[in-house]
Amino acid sequence: MNADVLALLTLETQRQQALVAGDSVRLAALLADDLVHIHxxxxxxxxxxxxxxVVKMGGFVAIERPAPDIRLLGDIALISGETRNVVRSLHDGAERVRHGFSTLVLRRSPQGWQIILSQMTPFAA
Structure with a gap:
């Protein structure tokens, strides 16, 4: 495993931990200022x-993302694969499962890898 792939896997683990903890400071460091996030x-x-x-919902309850696919394209990287998120509803606090295929697009910057696009498409029910 090369250093970039290891760095991207580490970043993905840090992203998941920050989302579950509701840690907006830690999460902000992983996100580019021009991020587009599609729920x-x-x-x-x-x-x-x-x-x-993320702060309003109190963080995620859980995130499961087994063995994502990672592709390096110079200073751009793609992390994609099946994802199962358990989140809290902003309306009533009830837990909701979001199961689908998610994609992260990352850009290498002087600060390291940062997420520029995060998107999840739910699987058909």
Missing amino acids: STGMVQGKAGFLEH
């Missing part, structure tokens, strides 16, 4: 809106 519901947010959303 499984179709809602689209930038970095500030996404961080605010």
